[in-house]
Amino acid sequence: MRPKKGDFKKVKKEKNYYFISGGILVTVVTVFMLVGLFYTPYDSEAMDLSLKFAPFTLAHPFGCDQFGRDVFSRVLKGSGTTFLVAAGTLIIGGGLGTLLGLFTGYFGGWPDEVLMRFNDLVVAFPNILLALIFISILGPGKYNVILALGIVFIPSFARLVRSEVIVHRDMDYVKSVRLMGGSHLRILFVHILPNIKGTLFSALAIGFNNAVLSEAGMSYLGIGVQPPDASIGRMMSEAQAYIFAAPGSVLFPGLVMILMVLGFGLLSDGCSV
């Protein structure tokens, strides 16, 4: 029997709901953070004691804190800083880690061995603790946090990419390219890298979350991002004592973080499906 015209349409690709819902959440939060980098409705540090603990109004949608600062502006600004730190961390940690993993996984040999032993060593330290060591050496501040977290994130990316590259290294398609005379660099960046992008994106999404959580944790402890830079973590530690008077300045930064972590978590699950 000849198939009818409509028959083929029924076989639809199943929708990846994790990816879609994660993508939407991430887009919303990222736009919010990017806006915060460049624009806030009020000056995030402007104090106005007449507005102390002001309730939620149209002019101040998240209310005002103990110094009469607009919480909405502060959350925007803090999210912007957080985004900057997380993105910087990923560029350093993810970028260098991926490069290291690609080369050591592909070429093997003693650099691979050394890297793996070093990796075992670093894994012994919890992320945030390692970052704290670097901070205690470098001193606190936005850029030092980026540097510290970036360095701390390198090994995990290197290890992940390495294990993927080892799988692909001996596959037939790589052998074919080699026979056709493709250089090692071409094999690595044009052929292997695109094939491991699913795993890599998934790891980057999780890495972004970890970077945000670590930064917030460090700033909460008071040894991360320093004034005058606003930070979600520091906002929460400052506002914690006034949680009933100005609930907004604790709840909204927390909410932004939850939405973001949720979004990237879903996105990561969607990538690895």
Add this chain to the structure above:
Amino acid sequence: MKYLIKKFCTLIITLFFISLLSFLAFQVIPGDAALSKLGTGATEQKREKLRREMGLDRPVLEQYGIWLKNFGQGNMGESYTYSLPVSEMIREKMPANLAITAMSFLMMLAVSIPLGLLAGRYAGRIPDRILTVCNQFVMAVPGFFMGILITCVFGLALHWFTPGGYVSYQESWSGFFGYLIFPSIAIALPKCAMGVKLLRSSVIGELGQDYVRTAYSRGNSQAQVLLSHVLKNSLLPILTFWALAIADIVASSVILEQVFTIPGLGTLLVQSISNRDYPVVQAIIVLIAGLVVTINFLVDLLYGIIDPRIELRG
């Protein structure tokens, strides 16, 4: 036996490098320990004398040897800021962290094993769906925010405990655990969610195995199959996660201490970092890293006991 010896050697080497790295890391910092101890008012001769007393004029590796030897004997040096022996300061702060870590870990086990089994057994059905959604949300809440929420709900609204009213174990054991149970919950919750997620997929994988069908065909009840066959095999891949979770729990306790104003290792660490009190920072870091490495070693051993095949391969 070969497996055990190999793992043990790795443990010793890792511990050695941890101590070496932590020592060297604080050597590269610009600044003079004698200066920070005496303050800028001291004369040059006084500083020179102290430097010699502290052994700072010797080669770095020799200093490391002395430091390691003292550390092994429980002498961790003296705090710059408080001029107290570091070991004493740490011993005083440590119980709170140990209690939090132990309680969170036990809570994680107690919650994630039954729920993970449940979710895996009813995969794709209502209990599983509810758990999966809850998991996604719980995992998204940062530990310290969870801590703030718990303080707010149980402390300020329900008055189950007094925020900031930490009781030392020397005063009352029940008060000590009663207060620390709340930070432990805050730390354990995200770990529970993660544990349930992992155990669920592990259980689903095991349920499809041939031995499960065999076990049923021999007339075992569902509970028997799940508890005595499936659970044991599904826990194997989770062990590594548990070992990593302990490291994470220790790190989270450093932050959660601040939320609940507990004078523990974390508070000491943060203060020492701000004061550039390096002997204290060094000692705490070596201790925590040593603890984590030792736990990983024990988990490796446990693997060997639970799964005898590993011995053959190792």
